[in-house]
Amino acid sequence: MAIDIKAPSFPESVADGTVATWHKKPGEAVKRDELLVDIETDKVVMEVLAEADGVLAEIIMNEGDTVLSGELLGRLGEGGAATAAAAPAPAAAPAVATATAAKSAEAPILSPAARKLAEEGGIDPASISGTGKGGRVTKEDAAAAVEAKKAAPAAPVAKTVAPAAEAPLFAGGDRVEKRVPMTRLRAKVAERLVEAQSSMAMLTTFNEVDMTEVMALRSKYKDLFEKTHNGVRLGFMSFFVKASVEALKRFPAVNASIDGTDIVYHGYQDIGVAVSSDRGLVVPVLRNAELMGLADIEGTIAGFGKKAKDGKLSIEDMTGGTFTITNGGTFGSMMSTPIVNPPQAAILGMHNILQRPMAINGQVVIRPMMYLALSYDHRLIDGKEAVSFLVTIKNLLEDPARLLLDV
Template sequence: MAIEIKAPTFPESVADGTVATWHKKPGDAVKRDELIVDIETDKVVIEVLAEADGVLAQIVKNEGDTVLSNEVLGTLSEGGAAAPAPAVAAQAAAPAAAASSAAAGDDQILSPAARKIAEENGIDPNSIAGTGKGGRVTKEDVVAAVEAKKNAPAAVAAKPAAPAAAAPVLAAGDRVEKRVPMTRLRAKVAERLVEAQSNMAMLTTFNEVDMTEVMALRSKYKDLFEKTHNGVRLGFMSFFVKAATEALKRFPAVNASIDGTDIVYHGYADIGVAVSSDRGLVVPVLRNAELMSLAEIENGIATFGKKAKDGKLAIDDMTGGTFTITNGGTFGSMMSTPIVNPPQAAILGMHNILQRPMAINGQVVIRPMMYLALSYDHRLIDGKEAVTFLVTIKNLLEDPARLLLDI
């Protein structure tokens, strides 16, 4: 029975996707819930799994092709014992296959899948001892031979042909270029950044925050915090998220967005937290962050970080958001002007913490200081409102007790 392998149903915010990687080839055995193909959208990579045991019969959409929701990607021949089907089909015509093989100079009888793997990896079929019926070389025999070849680098290096296969040595002054297609995620990020700068009256205001109190609080309670909350570590980001949600309550315009000629005020704070991944910058969203404790915020951020690293972020994790926080200080940034993520109205940029001399009560003292940057849409947020919003975050962080006392 043939089963259609279909692309998932994309949400309204995702128009289409691109076939990124086929993990199976036609003729390969597939187990139920095994990964078959990756679909890349402008937000995340979606994994398509097998619905049943069987064999991948056909690939309809090749890598790089654009696909729509529920479009057919290929077909799967169902059946737990269907994996050897190509070999069985070939064996049914054994006399003809054997004659053809002999004419080609092969002493061994291979299944089509086994022959393809051998050719792709430069394996001589005659050097493989077949374990199949009648001495047939199976796909598993070829895979084992490929693994043995990979695990014997010394033997490969000793071959006379090895130097010829070595990478060419570039002469001094050679100008090498490499052209690769832009990923959908990178292309979409570029499109949104240009859109933001073209369609917004974007402005950035700066301030600096003394991190002494937050660092002292974290140092004093981090071990107890981790023990109490089952291994959740106390970082700086949770303080900034908490301070931002409090400031957003006081300045609702910063948490709003423009929809045509209307202003939409959000009665909740969905905070996007910028996370770096191998595929680029992604912004998963903490929903109703204003209701979350420091431990819940830290746990949510840690979960998003692991998902981003493993490529497991879902589209729902990335959808929405009313305000964004990005931490360039993780990579050593001292100051930057972050770009607003439409349709949001503002974004807060954190930076590196540096020990700097500060004048306090007429005395020069060394304090851990961080520059803060707030980029905002001037069409919606006035300068005074933006500056006061940033000063509110500064005050809450320099005296964290205010977060508890709501003052």
């Protein structure tokens, strides 16, 4: 009996999806819960698994086709993995032959001194010929075997031939082109970015932060932190999240959003963290970041990074968010103007940390400095609020004790 393979049920925010990749071909055997096909939506990639053992009988929706929630993708037929017989076990050897082989492979008898010499010299006792009574291996036999091994020339090491380098996509001098369809995720990101620039009065304000204190704190406690929190590593992002949460509490307009002609103020801080993946930019959300400690933040972000790499981020992971942080510094960016993620009102951009000369108390000293950028919707946030918000983050990071003292 054929089993229908249907598209998964999409959330209300997702209208349809695209068949991204079939992992099986018609006629191939499949096992229960084995991955059959990936469905790419505007936000995530959803996997369709086999409901039972069988054979992929028919593909109805091909790669690149648009599908609706619950639409028929193909059919799974009987046979294949479901009917494959187990390979017969090899026939047992006759007992007489087994006994004979065991007797012939019987280990030689070694004296304690001979066994010790053989073990220290890395010699297999079975390879030593005994000259003692009844074939017993004496101490002299073991010593001669060890000396023979030392005198033997070392076996030549086979040279490993490096595999040929993969041919470049375009050979030098060739005027060729390659056209590939844009993924739905990347297309949706592009659409939202253009929409943000055309519908917002977007501005960007800049500042710089001295990372000396944060770096010293991290260097001092990173090993103890990792040991205490079961392998969670202490990074810089958790400090920026905590500083942003505190600044958002002081400037609620930066944590607000516009809904039609209304301003919606949020009494919680859901911080989106921009993550780059092979399929495009995704922004998973730290829910109630105001209730999270540094270890919770770092562990959750690390989990998001792994899920993004494996294409396992869910709709729930990326829904909502009241403020976003993006870190271009991981790629070496020194300065940028990040684009606000609507309907949010602002986004914080982190950048590369560089050693730069700074004038402090009348003297020039070298400090690790980072440029910060805050892009914001001027319809909702005034310039004074935006600058004050960014200065607050700067002050909290340059003196991390403020985060504990709430000053």
